Amino acid sequence: MRLPDKGTPQDAIIESMRERKKADADWRGARTWSLVYPAGEEVDELLRAANEVYLYENALNPFRFPSIRAMEDDVVSMTVDLLHADSEAGGAMTSGGTESILMGVKTARERARAEKGIERGKILVPHSAHPAFAKAAMYLDLEHVQIPLDDDYRADVAAARRLATDDTVLIAGSAPNYPFGVVDPIPDLAGLAAERGISFHTDACLGGFMLPFYERLGAPVPPFDFRVEGVTTISADVHKYGYCTKGASVISHRNASTLHSHQLFMYDKWPGGLYGSFAMAGARPAAPIAAAWAVMHYLGVEGYTRLAQVVRGTTERLQAGIAAIPELQVWGEPSMSVFSFGSNEIDIGAVGDVMDDRGWHLDRQTGPDALHLMVSPAHEKVAESFLDDLREAVATHGPSRGRKARYS
Numbered sequence: 001m002r003l004p005d006k007g008t009p010q011d012a013i014i015e016s017m018r019e020r021k022k023a024d025a026d027w028r029g030a031r032t033w034s035l036v037y038p039a040g041e042e043v044d045e046l047l048r049a050a051n052e053v054y055l056y057e058n059a060l061n062p063f064r065f066p067s068i069r070a071m072e073d074d075v076v077s078m079t080v081d082l083l084h085a086d087s088e089a090g091g092a093m094t095s096g097g098t099e100s101i102l103m104g105v106k107t108a109r110e111r112a113r114a115e116k117g118i119e120r121g122k123i124l125v126p127h128s129a130h131p132a133f134a135k136a137a138m139y140l141d142l143e144h145v146q147i148p149l150d151d152d153y154r155a156d157v158a159a160a161r162r163l164a165t166d167d168t169v170l171i172a173g174s175a176p177n178y179p180f181g182v183v184d185p186i187p188d189l190a191g192l193a194a195e196r197g198i199s200f201h202t203d204a205c206l207g208g209f210m211l212p213f214y215e216r217l218g219a220p221v222p223p224f225d226f227r228v229e230g231v232t233t234i235s236a237d238v239h240k241y242g243y244c245t246k247g248a249s250v251i252s253h254r255n256a257s258t259l260h261s262h263q264l265f266m267y268d269k270w271p272g273g274l275y276g277s278f279a280m281a282g283a284r285p286a287a288p289i290a291a292a293w294a295v296m297h298y299l300g301v302e303g304y305t306r307l308a309q310v311v312r313g314t315t316e317r318l319q320a321g322i323a324a325i326p327e328l329q330v331w332g333e334p335s336m337s338v339f340s341f342g343s344n345e346i347d348i349g350a351v352g353d354v355m356d357d358r359g360w361h362l363d364r365q366t367g368p369d370a371l372h373l374m375v376s377p378a379h380e381k382v383a384e385s386f387l388d389d390l391r392e393a394v395a396t397h398g399p400s401r402g403r404k405a406r407y408s
């Protein structure tokens with residue numbers, strides 16, 4: 001496509017977008033199980049309004065837009081508090097889980113350089129960890145070493161101990177991981193890291209805004225946050241179970257000193273003046289910061305706990321329904337609302353094909369083969385019809401169409 005010679009009327013542009021959108025996944029109808037986390041019409045309305053108020057501002061320069069700086073500080077403070085950090089903690093907002101993980105890895109690399117003189121180190125992450133760690137290793141010229149999983153799909157601590165070497169700059173664990181929704185043995189992994197003076201990152205991109213509320217509901221939550229000795233940084237995504245629109249995550253540091261010494265980029269060797277940035281990006285949209293601030297204030301502990309109860313109840317109904325289908329089983333013991341299920345008897349990909357035909361969008365996994373669910377509040381109303389369709393899909397599926405595994 002070339003830039004059109006003449007402009008197009010606004011109505012026609014918006015109409016064309018609405019038309020194109022018809023081919024997209026129907027997340028409002030709760031037919032998708034990843035990517036979007038709908039929390040209801042009232043939250044949607046607030047998010048639209050907050051985005052609108054800060055549509056144009058740039059969060060790059062905190063001196064020009066002090067209101068954005070103050071909102072970012074508030075979001076970070078509320079998040080580190082949820083994660084049980086003390087007054088020494090600090091953090092910054094980023095565009096998402098991947099950027100928070102990149103910043104966690106960068107911090108660890110710089111720290112190892114400064115304290116141990118390690119020029120090209122390695123990071124040790126579970127086989128189930130998000131690809132963002134592999135991406136970070138590639139971008140930051142580090143070696144990416146995977147810790148094998150045990151039979152419960154958690155990182156194997158004994159293997160991690162064997163793999164940790166003098167040039168390891170970071171060990172990480174997930175709370176929970178994306179493929180199985182299980183939480184790695186964070187105290188053991190972080191303890192191993194602390195023993196050897198290695199940084200430890202908990203990837204709580206999924207759990208950061210859900211596990212604290214599961215805990216308030218009395219659910220058994222494995223230790224994952226700053227209460228665990230040795231955890232030095234945590235990523236937690238406001239744009240997942242914090243229910244913010246996309247572009248909002250927090251990278252928290254146990255000690256704000258590492259934020260300033262190892263995450264911050266400062267530069268003044270050009271004519272444009274002093275340039276400082278805590279993120280990969282330069283110019284940063286202000287709207288996600290405003291939306292995060294708005295939704296966190298709107299929901300508060302009470303609202304998040306209420307939504308966690310809805311999600312937990314729906315997850316339990318779905319898991320019980322799946323367990324009641326003899327051919328199917330949930331893999332591992334998921335800690336919250338993310339899980340996958342498969343079969344030792346039938347081709348789960350073929351079941352997924354039938355579910356696709358019925359308008360459900362389920363991500364496929366391999367190792368073991370599985371269909372993946374990430375439950376949001378909107379799924380409460382569709383859980384029974386999903387299970388009805390799943391029962392029929394198991395009963396009627398033909399051969400698999402061999403669709404490739406996808407990852408989101």
Ligand SMILES: Cc1ncc(COP(=O)(O)O)c(C=O)c1O
Pocket residue numbers: 095096097098099130132174176177178203205206237408
């Ligand atoms: C456990 C985990 N970590 C990190 C990420 C990356 O987050 P983002 O897609 O916001 O970059 C995801 C995304 O699903 C995730 O599930």
